[in-house]
Amino acid sequence: MRPHRIMVLGDSLASGMQDDYTWRWRLAEHLRGTGVDAEFVGPHSGTFSMYEDPVLRALVEGRALPTGPEAANPMTGPYREGRFEGGHCARPGSTAHDAKDSVRAHVATGQPEFLLVQLGFNDLAMVGPPDVVLRDLEAVVAEARAAAPELVVLVADVAGTATWGTEWFRQTIDEFNERLPGAVAEWSTRESPVALVDVHSRFDAAADTYDEIHPNAAGELVMATAFADALLAFGIGREPLRPPRVRPSELRLTEPTVTAASGRAGSVRLEWNRVRGASGYRIALRDVTLGQPREVGPIPVLGDHWWARGLTGGHVYEFDVTAARGERLGPRSEPLRVTAGV
Incomplete structure (x- = not known):
């Protein structure tokens, strides 16, 4: 029997930055540690490295910004511990608006049984209001199904932010999260279920992020736990992911030379x-x-x-x-x- 194949489709909250654990890593470790045979698939294996990013390097050096394929980050950044076994399909700045045009090819190549989607923040910030984002997420589901008709899709709500952005933007996140459960229920079919991953209600944007947006080591565990619970509801896993009582520490920043x-x-x-x-x-x-x-x-x-x-x-x-x-x-x-x- 082949391993359960899982693909993570997301933005910077899912890709992580160099030296992060990432919630993907935490989820994979949990499944492996509880004896679940799971394989994570996708075109990338590392985290986002600011040091290797062609656009950031050009900005730092005062050069013209690269465009097209040459602007893509290689996604070869390290993890806080070990390496991520397998692949993923997450990049900083990703939106559902863009993902709907590429997800079919990724799913066709990786052939996952489960597609774990963490998108929406960038859409709400840069693309459009909840109506537009929900239509684009529905298109992501449809395009993914075109390559895998029996795919199970787990869609996370937006974790949110405590103070970043305007009050209007934070209210927009709340509106999106309120409407997402009903939309997910409408997208779900018997052959290809779609389920909500409730990250928002258990995520404290003040305590679980390092910059009001991106998860710190504790926030990564919160997100991993939410996705583990969603997978467990579909029979993937043998027990819930239980974060340690003591919050994981952050890396101590040292003095540069x-x-x-x-x-x-x-x-x-x-x-x-x-x-x-x-x-x-x-x-x-x-x-x-x-x-x-x-x-x-x-x-x-x-x-x-x-x-x-x-x-x-x-x-x-x-x-x-x-x-x-x-x-x-x-x-x-x-x-x-x-x-x-x-």
């Missing part, structure tokens, strides 16, 4: 080692020549290097770099002084 070199006129190139668990880096600088105070850049740098431009050639500048995980900061690097290129 920074090097610098003068570049062209008025510029300095900074480089630093990759800190495990970081989702970005805060760069601070001051003009020592003019005796100016230290200023922290307003936007985190998503990468392991950065060009400081617009400096005064010949002036001495002092830089430091801090690893960040959302708003959580690690220790600053040792201040580094360098003379801007002339």
Whole structure:
């Protein structure tokens, strides 16, 4: 008897970022640990790595942004522990609006029995209101069925956010979540059941995220538990996933080691080692020549290097770099002084 084949179709909440466990990893470990023979399928095997992302690298380096296939992240980022056995079909920024055009091919290739869908947040933020998102999710289900007529589809509601975005946006999430159960029931058939995965009611966006959106280590377990319960209702699993009583710890952010070199006129190139668990880096600088105070850049740098431009050639500048995980900061690097290129 072949393993149960499971495909995860989702956005950044499902793909995870480098050094995350991800809820996919937690779910796979739970099934494996309870003796369930399951195979996760899909075109990707790793997490999203900000360091390897072609678009982010171009932004950091001030180059023209790549387009088409060259803009795609290779999805080769590491996990917090071990590796993910199998594949998945999740990418940051993914929407149901886009997935409806690609899911048939993915399902035809992977031939899953179960399709686990975690989409909707980006749709509500960038594509349209609940009516539009529900139509696109219905199309995702229909397209997936076209490749696997007896597919079981498990659709998660939107976990939500405590403070991110406007009050109107948060109310839109609530409206979508209120309407999703009825829509899921309408999409379900005897041959191809569709069921709701209730993430929202058990997810605390303040406690279970590191940036008001993406799950931290505890939030990943909440999401994995919700999907495990949904699978158990279809006979996949031998017992519920029971998160430990003690919340899993976050990775301790360490102090980066920074090097610098003068570049062209008025510029300095900074480089630093990759800190495990970081989702970005805060760069601070001051003009020592003019005796100016230290200023922290307003936007985190998503990468392991950065060009400081617009400096005064010949002036001495002092830089430091801090690893960040959302708003959580690690220790600053040792201040580094360098003379801007002339």
